[in-house]
Amino acid sequence: MAILVYIENIAGAFKKSGYEAVSYAKAIGDAIGQPVSALSIGKVGAASLESIGRYGVKKVIEVNTEQLHHFVNQAYAAVIAEVAKSIQATTVVLSNSFSGKGLAPRIAAKLDAALADGAITLPIIKGEVWEIKKSAFSGKAIATQEIAAPVKVIALTPNTFEAVEAPTMVEIESFQPQVAATDLSAVVKDIVQATDKIPLPEANIVVSAGRGLKGPENWSMIEELADVLGAATACSKPVSDAGWRPHEEHVGQTGLAVSPNLYIAIGISGAIQHLAGVNSSKTIVVINNDPEAPFFKVADYGIVGDAFDIVPRLIDAFKVYKNH
C-alpha cells in the first residue's frame, strides 16, 4: 500500500501547486503510515526531479516518453492510473489545476476510486471513511465531503495547503508506461504561456481592478503595483468583456476562483458574482471612492478614496517597505 502524488510541470519546471500536493500527500502518508511516491510526466530536468525531496518524499517516478512531452488528458490519466496500480496505491493526490480537473475523474473511474475534488483541508481519517472539506456554492459555503471507497483520489485546491520543507534524498526511478494509441488522439497545436508572469491561480498576492479605472490606458499603475508586490493582476468581468484586459484575468462566478493570501480590489464594486471568485482569499483590501460600495462589507482593510490618487501613493509606500 502506498500513496501516489502526481506533480505537474510547466515547461519542465514543477509548479508551486505541485509541491503543495507533494507536501499534502506526505502529511497523509505520515498520518496513515504509508510511503509516498511522486510521479512526474514529461521532460523535467534532474535538478527539478531532485527538488521533490525538499518536501520529504524519497521516491520519484519519472515518465519521460517522447509522446507524453505535451499534456494529453486521456494518456496522462491512463499513465497515472497505471503507475498507481503498479505501486498498489490506495490514495492518489493531484492538484485541482486546470489540467488536474480533467484528469481527476478519469483517474478515479479507472481505479474504481472515490474522488474528493477541490480539497481545501487534510482528510479527517476515520478508518476507511475520510472527511475532506471543499468550497461550494461559489465560495458561499464550505461542504464536508465523505469518501469511503478502498481507493481514493484527492484533487487539492492550489494555494490552500502550504508546502512544508522536510528535506530528504530522493531516488529517481524511470517507468515505461503502456500507452494505447487511442489515448493519444489529442494533438497540442500551440501553447502560449507568459513564463515571466506569475500565473493568477498560483499567485500569493493578486492586484485586481474594475470599471472604476475608467479605461485600459490606466492599467499601468495596476501593473506597477503588482510588480512591486510580486503579484499577479486580475480584473472584474465587465473589464474583460470590454476588452480592457484579457479574459484569463477575469475572476468571479463565471471566471476564475482565486484564493491568494492577499487580494487588493481597486475600483470594483463587489457584486456577489465577483465575490464568488475571491471570497476565499485570506486578506482582502478594498480601494473605492464610494464608502457604500458592497465590497467594504467583506474587506479586512479599506481605503475610501480615488484610485488615481491612492494607487501611486501605495506604490511608493510598498517600495519604501521593500527597501527596508
Place this chain on the structure above:
Amino acid sequence: MKILVCISNVPDTTSKITFTDNNTAFNTAGIQYIINPYDEIALAKAVELAGNGQGTITVIHVGEAASDPTIRKALAIGADNAVRIDARPRDAWFVANQIASYAKTQGFALILTGRESIDYNGSLVQGYIAELLGIPSVSIAKKLDIDGTSATVEREIEGGKEVVQIPLPAVIGTAEGVAEPKIPNMRGIMGARSKPLEVKEALDVPALSHITRFDTPPPRGNVKLIDKDNVAQLVELLHSEAKVI
C-alpha cells in the same frame, strides 16, 4: 451533426445560501433555480453549430420533475428535444453514468457540458462521461471550433492557454468565451411547449461521495478603514497584523 448538451439546474447567482437539518442539507426554500450559467454557454454554442438545420440538439438533465421549467427554457433557447433522467442527483459519478448510458447508443458527435456547476463546483461530470465512453475531452474550453471530424479547442492553463485538436466524438466543458448566452424569444418560448421532453428511469448507480455537512465561511472582521492620507499604515498592518507581506 448530433449534439448533446448537459444541463444542470442551480440556484440563481444572487441567492442567499442557507442550510437546514442541522447544517446537513441545502435550504431550497425561496430559491429561484436557473440553467447553470456555463451550460447556457454550451447551449448557445450548440445553437450556433446546429444553425440552419445543419444539426440537432438534445438537452439532457438528471433531476426531478421540479426542473422541468429549466428544461423548457433550454428548449426555448433552441434545443430540439429533451431528455430528463428521473432521479435526484446523488453525486457527479451518478450523474455522469446516467448521461453516458443514454449517450452510448445515440451517436452524438459532440457532448457539451458547462465547465462546472455553480452549486458544487466540481468540474467532474465531463471527465467522467468521457472516461465512461472512452472518448477525448477538454474540461475547460475558452474557444471551440468544429470542422466536421475534429474539434479545435483553446483551453486555459495556468498563466496562458493551449490549443488542442481532438477527434470527434468528444466531451467539452465550456467556459466564458465559447459563445454568448442566448435569451429565448417569444417564438422560442411558444415553440418549446410542443417540443418532446422524454422522461427516463435512472440506472441504480451508487454515489461514491457524500456531502455530510455545510458550513458558512467564517465572517470577516469588520473592515478596518485607513485614512487615504496615511497609506503607509496599510502597509504596516499588512505586514505586522495580517502577516501577508
